[in-house]
Amino acid sequence: MSETFDTIPDDAVLSGRATDAYFDRTVEALEGAGRNPHVVAEVTADQFPDGEFEVFAGVKDAAALLEGRDLDVHALREGRAFDGGPVMRIAGDYLEFARLETSLLGYLSHASGFASAALHARRAAPDSNVLSFGARHVHPSIAAVVERSALLAGLDGFSHVAAGDVLGREASGTMPHALMLCFGRGNQEAAWRAFDDAAPADVPRVALCDTFTDEKDEVLRAVDALGDDLDGVRLDTTGSRRGDFEHIVREVQWALDVRGHEDVDVFVSGGLGPEELRDLRRVVDGFGVGSAITDANPVDFALDIVAVDGDPVAKRGKLGGVKQVYRTADGAHHVGLADRPGPTDGTPLLEPLLKDGELVREFDLADATDRCLADARRVDY
Known part of the structure; x- marks a missing residue:
């Protein structure tokens, strides 16, 4: 354990210590009985397709967990949309990975x-600049997971600095209300100028314009304060004060345009989800999305043994036998037995990830993003 924070260290995860206690009991029981069968286990959320697609992510970390162990692993490519059936298949002696199930899932x-x-969020505003602003809503140890997942889904950037260090990307962001409040009411111009003076040249000059007075008032004051240096304004108006937010944004845009500042972009944030993005995408240039991403429920994956020593098995409610999943020409997801022919127009989606414990796949985030967005269009996500 970390001596300061409640986080699990890497060595505990890799050693299998980061597990549920009953897996320890299972290992003890099997070892005591001298049993270690060769199994095939599959990770699934839903057994059959139901038309509700989700995005497969986390594969890079899962591969790092399983790499170097005597296992063969097949998995969907990261970014792939899936709907029922296995997303990952693990073959090997059960004790090789028994304690890893908790972390893997x-x-x-x-x-x-x-x-x-x-x-x-991306599909709700496909032509807008959309940034991930939600890292403050999760434990900091997984901020990079949030931001990588956001980039995987096609978002244009994110706000978390340390996540950027992990991902090799520069974090985005300009100023919070705290900066405005530190200068105080009536001194908004001083706050905007201080930001302009201190920020590196490559940081866009986007002024926060909703702290003390009407949004239009502060926007026009920011234009006067920063002049041609102003790239954009951000409205982060709390929901209790918004009223008709689209009308507010259109009024701000009109005020800018009528004064010859139509090149100043308008960026909005603050509790926005896909519905708000669809409603506002015609009148704003970009969005910051936070809780709509970080409040998402984890996908309810389970790992189940489906074959033992070559024989199909299953617990009640699950499907025994080794499976393959396919994308058919009409964009549908199909689940079938791996030793039977698939649909004539189907492309198999479970592909090799590890062979005898050796990684046989590279992870390229840009490729995964392209795959995710192409799949979203294909399955009408």
């Missing part, structure tokens, strides 16, 4: 939930 479930929610 955590990696896949949380990231897939974030990515699925982020894709709903």
